[in-house]
Amino acid sequence: MPRSFSPIQLVSLPRMTAVSTARLLAELLETAFREPMLPAPIADDRTTLSALHETLQVELGKRVVAEGEAPPVVSVVDRIEDNAFGALSDWLLSFKRLPTERHPVAADAAMVHDTLFGQGLGFLRLRAADEWQEAETRMRILKEKGLDVVIEKLGGKPFLDELTFAHTAYGEALGITKPRPASDPPSLGKAQSEAIDALRSYVLRVAAHVRENEPATAELAERLLAPLAQWRDRPSKKRRSAKADDSTR
Structure with a gap:
């Protein structure tokens, strides 16, 4: 079977809900917009990521205020x-x-x-x-x-x-007299999926910019992807509670 080089195969991301996806994108975008001179390919991917982040934010807002087909609050x-x-x-x-x-x-x-x-x-x-x-x-x-x-x-x-x-x-x-739709409507799931795909492409674009003989490119990549690197290192609730239990023993 030929090896796939798609972003899905090459970039592994942590498991995230729609809310946590939006939060990670916000952190990455804030970091990217602080860079005064981004290479054009990365800037283009940043623009795409920003647009899909906005779409995801809109869909999350619909869930909160129960617009469209979402159940009443x-x-x-x-x-x-x-x-x-x-x-x-x-x-x-x-x-x-x-x-x-x-x-x-x-x-x-x-x-x-x-x-x-x-x-x-x-x-x-x-x-x-x-x-x-x-x-x-x-x-x-x-x-x-x-x-x-x-x-x-x-x-x-x-x-x-x-x-x-x-x-x-x-x-x-309450879903007693009529089954409630899924908590995340299809439009929200689609918005999250598209945002994650764009995130993978963005990560690849940033990583591909790095040149071994140009330290500045590696430093830029490190700054741009710092929110993702820090995200991976954040302990889960279970890990935090386990550490807390160990400290009380």
Whole structure:
């Protein structure tokens, strides 16, 4: 089998996530842009690397703010559901304050509130998956006991609609009622892969510039690739914790 001389075969890189890839590229680019007179081939590769680094940054940003096909941010839909349950509870409580002898509907509101929120709203402070389950139980009670019909007769359909919307979004965000897409969407994986390919080409370009009889070229390469060399030497979390354990013995 003929030997391959592609950058993938010639340049070995540490295993990195999309986030760590972006961080390493940022360090390499910062170092490269500090050099006032880069050889043209290296400068060209630096420009390519910079553009792909920007693309990777954009894709990472989409994941954080949940754009496109990414799932909703759990904390956001959590607040929406908290608000929906809180609004319904407050609305029912306002009915309960009315004297039942003059406003019979107050008794209906009190019955609905005590059934759904007799134990308070403490379930909204549970961890996300447990909160969703407690909310799901109350959503089922609404239907099974006909409480939704009572609420509608009291004029509370907007509260029911908001609650249904919020609970559906919450279940999807948690991946309970709808499978969540992979944490890293295909566009992010593609951006990372292209950035890593460009990084390999950049490393080869820098290394190829070195001339044995020109020390300045070796010094330039050493400066440009210092972030990568230092990255390789960084201990992993497991190695750091092992060293810490040894030092306490």
